[in-house]
Amino acid sequence: MFQIFAFFRKNSIEILFVILQILAFAILVQSKSFHQAKFSAVTAKWMYSLHEKREKWSNYFQLAHQNRQLQNENARLRSVLMNNYSSDLAVYSQVANDSLRVQYRMFPARAVQRTYRKNNNYLVIDKGLRHGVYSGMGVISTEGVVGVVKDVGENYATVITLLHSKFRLSTRLVRNTFFGTMLWDGRDFRTGAISDFPSHADIQIGDTVVTDTRSAIFPAGIPVGVIKSHQLNSAIDNIEAEVRLFTDFSALYHVYLVEEVEYEERRLIEELIEDER
Amino acid sequence: MSDNPVYLFFKYTLVLLFQFFVLSNVQFFGYITPYYYPLLLLLMPVKFNQHTLLILGFFTGLIVDMMERSGAIHASATVMMVYLRPVFLRLVSTRGGEDLPNLSVSTLGFRNFSLLVILAFFFHHFTMYFIDALKLQQLDVILWRTAQTTLLSFVVVLVFHGLTFPKKVNP
Known part of the structure; x- marks a missing residue:
């Protein structure tokens, strides 16, 4: 019995070291599978406000770059406006606008937090349930595809980016x-x-x-x-x-959420196929 | 003065905020971020209780993890560094630093101080990247990143440590 105590006493630093490493590993595993994208943690709220502050602060240094990006996009959008085209055939003008069905709508969001150096990278955006964000929504930037919304909180949502091992x-x-x-x-x-x-x-x-x-x-x-x-x-x-x-x-700030207007309908139809299997 | 808990708390807060608001925003070549906060634990008084220091290291790392949302990789890396600290100290000074009034450039000398910081930060960064990836086939990538990050952290330490760790030999 005394030998056991003596052992613990002698190796107490090693034992504490191993306990702390196991604890760290447990937190890490838990964070990878669950916490990374959930908003239930007590710390999450003030952590995000801290991140938002940093983002606002560091954003000033990128304003020029962001302006250029947005300006390029505006130029591209202006160039595809209808009045830039002239039709050779009269019948083309017969295609009425209301015969076209809106399939996608976009609305803007800001990336509050981002990673891009890890094995699985996420983005946190400042739009959530209150703004109509749903899990599975696409996210694009002015330059191209960014990722897909994963978990949605009241005011924030996480996005799995292209830089994620499970993203296809x-x-x-x-x-x-x-x-x-x-x-x-x-x-x-x-x-x-x-x-x-x-x-x-x-x-x-x-x-x-x-x-x-x-x-x-x-x-x-x-x-x-x-x-x-x-x-x-x-x-x-x-x-x-x-x-x-x-x-x-590495310089992602303004993103667009892609809302699929008939998402619910498509999901229900797809569920029917699943049922049949 | 350096043992005053209020002073220590103030220094801790300052260094962690500096890490979060300045250094963590730096990304050389797109992915190299320098770290400064491990110095807080590395330069603790030599006679400081090792158990307390391990626990302190764990929570310091965990705070950085919470700020960077990186699970517990900093906690693990910092605990590893604190655990190995006596070994590093024995390497850079004759009696494991016990004869020195404190750990700084002026007491250790530039060469030994650099060796201590580079060794400790290398193990810290290596543990961090290794735990984050947890894949052996990327060992070359991990080692390369560790080397680059250690170099950058070392430069940051050289530039800033005079500000947070005054050279006064005794309080």
């Missing part, structure tokens, strides 16, 4: 509509990977990659990146390509 995005090439699924290998925050192009696909360096219609989360044709390199993997008969992402995740 349906994409296609603009030039010839070959499609592939994009994911992230966890190395470089400016580079994504598409590994399932068919081996006969015609891919060239510099080809633009955009979102595909197979995913209803994003409207088709939202820019994703350009092909940086590609090579044939003869073992699985696929072409693997690296994509330079358009979105600069």
Whole structure:
């Protein structure tokens, strides 16, 4: 009995060290699976207000860059306004605006907090339930695709970004509509990977990659990146390509939430298929 | 003066706020962030109770983790550094630093002080990146990042430590 006490006494520092490491590891595992995206923690509230303060403060240094981004986008939007086009045929003007169905609506949000150097990266935005945010909503920036909303709080929501090991995005090439699924290998925050192009696909360096219609989360044709390199993997008969992402995740501030207007209807219909299986 | 709890608390708050509002916003080459707060624990008096220091290190790291929302990687890394601190101290001074009135550039000398900071920060950063990734196949990436971050942290320590750790030998 005394020997046990003597052992604990002698190695008390080692024991305390091991206990603290186990405790840290437990907190880490819990945070990875659950806490990272939930808002129930007591500390979350004042932590976010602290983050918002820092964001406001550091934002001043990026104003010029953000202005340029927004200005570029405005220019692009102005150039596609209807009055920039003139029709050669009279009948085209017969297409009435009210025969078009609105499928997506966008509204702006700000990124309060972001990570981009980890294996799984998140964004926290300053819009939540009160603003009509729902889980599964798409998020884009002025430059391209950002991610998908995961958990929604009253005033804030978390976004799984492209830079997340579980994120999959349906994409296609603009030039010839070959499609592939994009994911992230966890190395470089400016580079994504598409590994399932068919081996006969015609891919060239510099080809633009955009979102595909197979995913209803994003409207088709939202820019994703350009092909940086590609090579044939003869073992699985696929072409693997690296994509330079358009979105600069290190300087992300203004984002847009993509609301799918008929989301509920699509979800209900899709559930019917699930039931039938 | 340096043992005064009010002074210590003030210094802690200041260093943690400095870490959060300034250093954590720095990202060299897109991903290298310097850390300064481990110095708080590294330069504690040599005779300071090791148990208390381990627990203090754990909660200091946890506060940084809460601010950066990084789980508990800083807590783990800081506990590791505090645990290894006596080893580092034995390496840089003859009697594990026990004969020194305090730990600073003036008492250790520039060479030994640099060695202490680089060693301690290297182990701190390595634990941090390793726990965060938890994948052995990325060991090259982890080691490279650790080396870069340690270098940057060391530069930050050289620039700023004179401000928070005055050179006065005795209170």
